[in-house]
Amino acid sequence: MLQIMGLQRVGHDLVTEQQQNIKESASQTRDVLKQHFNDLKGTLAKLLDERLVTLLQEVDTIEQETIKPLDDCQKLIEHGVNTAEDLVQEGELAIRGGIGEQNEKLWSFTKKASHIQLDSLPEVPLLVDVPCLSAQLDDSILNIVKDHIFKHGTVASRPPVQIEELIEKPGGIIVRWCKVDDDFTAQDYRLQFRKCTSNHFEDVYVGSETEFIVLHIDPNVDYQFRVCARGDGRQEWSPWSVPQIGHSTLVPHEWTAGFEGYSLSSRRNIALRNDAESSGVLYSSAPTYFCGQTLTFRVETVGQPDRRDSIGVCAEKQNGYDSLQRDQAVCISTNGAVFVNGKEMTNQLPAVTSGSTVTFDVEAVTLGSTNNNEGGNFKLRVTISSNNREVVFDWLLDQSCGSLYFGCSFFYPGWKVLVF
Numbered sequence: 001m002l003q004i005m006g007l008q009r010v011g012h013d014l015v016t017e018q019q020q021n022i023k024e025s026a027s028q029t030r031d032v033l034k035q036h037f038n039d040l041k042g043t044l045a046k047l048l049d050e051r052l053v054t055l056l057q058e059v060d061t062i063e064q065e066t067i068k069p070l071d072d073c074q075k076l077i078e079h080g081v082n083t084a085e086d087l088v089q090e091g092e093l094a095i096r097g098g099i100g101e102q103n104e105k106l107w108s109f110t111k112k113a114s115h116i117q118l119d120s121l122p123e124v125p126l127l128v129d130v131p132c133l134s135a136q137l138d139d140s141i142l143n144i145v146k147d148h149i150f151k152h153g154t155v156a157s158r159p160p161v162q163i164e165e166l167i168e169k170p171g172g173i174i175v176r177w178c179k180v181d182d183d184f185t186a187q188d189y190r191l192q193f194r195k196c197t198s199n200h201f202e203d204v205y206v207g208s209e210t211e212f213i214v215l216h217i218d219p220n221v222d223y224q225f226r227v228c229a230r231g232d233g234r235q236e237w238s239p240w241s242v243p244q245i246g247h248s249t250l251v252p253h254e255w256t257a258g259f260e261g262y263s264l265s266s267r268r269n270i271a272l273r274n275d276a277e278s279s280g281v282l283y284s285s286a287p288t289y290f291c292g293q294t295l296t297f298r299v300e301t302v303g304q305p306d307r308r309d310s311i312g313v314c315a316e317k318q319n320g321y322d323s324l325q326r327d328q329a330v331c332i333s334t335n336g337a338v339f340v341n342g343k344e345m346t347n348q349l350p351a352v353t354s355g356s357t358v359t360f361d362v363e364a365v366t367l368g369s370t371n372n373n374e375g376g377n378f379k380l381r382v383t384i385s386s387n388n389r390e391v392v393f394d395w396l397l398d399q400s401c402g403s404l405y406f407g408c409s410f411f412y413p414g415w416k417v418l419v420f
Contacts, residue, residue, distance in 0.1 A: 021242055029155065036153070059133060066131045159239040160184035161229045166244060169213060170288060171252030171269060172420050176211040177227045177241065186229040190237060196222040196245065215420055216267060222247045253295075253406065253419045254285045270418045273303060273410040280409065281310070281324055283317045284419075287403040291380065295360040295406060296420050302334075302354045303414025309334040311352075311417065313360055313404045315397050323409045330382055330395050332358060334410075338384060338391055350387040358386045362404065365394060 160181035167174040175191060191212055192201040201224075205212040217223065224243045231238070254268035261278025262271045271282055289295050297311050310324035312331025324331035325339040332338050336349040352358065361383040378397040383390055408417055 025242075033153065033155075055135070062131060062133060070130075159228065159241045161186065161189065161227055161238065162241045163225055163227055163244040166225065166246035168246070168248035168250055169217075169420055170250040170293075171219075171248070171267070172213050172215040172217050173223065173225075173246050173248055174211060174213045175225050175227070175246075178210060179229070184229070184238075185232040187232045187234070188230045189227055190230070191225065191227045192240075193223050193225045196224055201226065213420065215269070215418075217248050217252075219248055219251060250293075251286075251288050253288050255419070256283050256285045269420060270300070270416060271408065272301075273413050273415040275413045278322075278409070278411075280319060280322050281407045282409065283314075283407040284405050287401075287405045289313060289360075289362075289404045289406055290402065291362045291364050291404075293361075295362075297358045297406075297408070298418040298420075299352055299354060299356045299358070300416040300418055301414060302352070303410060304412040305334040305351070306411040307333055307335055307337070309410050309415075310339070311358055311408045312339075313362065313406045315399075315401045315404060317405055317407075322411075324407055328397060329407075330360075330384070331407075332384055332386065334415075336386070338393075340382075340393060340395055345391065345393065347391045347393075349384065349389055349391060352386065356387060358384065360384055360406075362395075 158181070160179060161177055161184075162180050163175060164178045165174075165176040167176070175193075177189065177191075179186060186208075188206060188208055189210065190203065191205040191214075193204050193214055194201045204214050214223075214225070222245050224245055226240045226243045228237045228240050230236070252267065252269060255262070255264050255271045257264055257268060259279075259282050261274060261276050262282045263274045264271055268285070295313065308323045308325065310331040310333055312324045312329055314324060314326075314329035316328065318326065318328070325333070325344075326342045328341065330338075330340050332349060332352070334352045336351045338345040338347065338349060350356075363381045365379040365381045378400045380395045380397065380401075381392065382395045383392045406419060408415075
């Protein structure tokens with residue numbers, strides 16, 4: 001009976017969670033639709049206003065350019081009329097004057113009249129040549145816009161892609177997703193995340209892969225992840241997947257701060273070999289790598305390689321060494337050589353280049369005493385992978401190690417390594 005009640009309670013909680021997901025997604029969809037159409041209305045109104053201003057300016061330009069010649073013509077005619085009126089008045093005064101004065105005024109009048117062409121007029125355009133402005137508006141645009149608006153936007157209830165798995169890593173979370181719609185052909189994927197306390201998602205990956213490690217994750221903090229896809233040959237993105245919540249309980253890997261020869265990022269997960277002289281191996285700040293996990297080094301930039309360079313793990317910090325090519329350590333050199341307890345192995349990996357990813361997977365094989373002539377009381381099986389190749393070997397230690405340090409050493413500047 002208790003088992004049945006427990007199953008019913010689990011089922012009730014599951015239904016409640018699903019109901020909540022539906023309500024939240026419906027509320028978010030309403031908000032997105034309202035915001036989108038409000039933005040669209042504002043943009044359309046702005047475009048219409050801009051077009052109206054352009055057309056009104058065109059009307060003003062045509063009006064000014066075509067009316068100016070007519071204004072000039074009118075001014076010439078008015079000037080000729082005024083001149084004629086003045087000349088008539090002067091002639092009347094000359095007639096009314098005395099004989100001597102009359103002769104002088106008539107002579108002046110005759111001289112002016114002979115120099116003024118009262119019978120000439122400027123050329124006046126024909127009525128058919130005078131512009132007549134009008135607005136040419138195509139009302140069919142309303143039907144075109146209406147058709148586009150009625151077809152604009154869709155509401156989908158089942159996204160074509162969903163998050164499949166969240167895997168915690170030190171300082172990060174691996175997110176894996178998959179298609180759930182067999183008829184959908186994905187060209188690209190888009191992954192977003194946010195803290196559960198935040199209202200804003202941010203892009204963290206866009207590409208064709210179906211998994212991505214999100215770094216800069218604070219430990220024991222809940223994050224939400226969602227993914228969408230873009231169909232082959234399409235521009236728009238699909239609806240978002242159901243958001244998934246994940247967190248990492250693992251302590252982020254950090255390099256030791258203040259070590260001469262290396263500059264660190266703010267989160268201390270990236271080390272850059274600078275121009276200063278180095279005094280040896282840069283170790284992790286604590287033994288944060290545990291057996292059963294995967295330790296990953298990603299080489300962001302490279303400098304001049306040296307056979308003494310090293311990237312690897314060790315049982316304990318040992319000062320006074322300039323490389324991890326020593327006892328109680330396993331490592332890979334930048335030329336691809338693999339060293340176990342200071343001895344170079346026969347098998348070799350490809351040389352490390354910019355963008356290379358080197359991973360270490362360590363598992364305990366035996367506990368306690370071992371009966372062999374190789375020395376060591378504790379055996380670990382180590383797998384080192386780089387550039388699609390891997391080597392597997394047993395690593396013998398003097399004592400059991402629940403956790404390991406990691407480290408690197410480079411003799412020339414320019415090498416930058418991210419650890420996670």
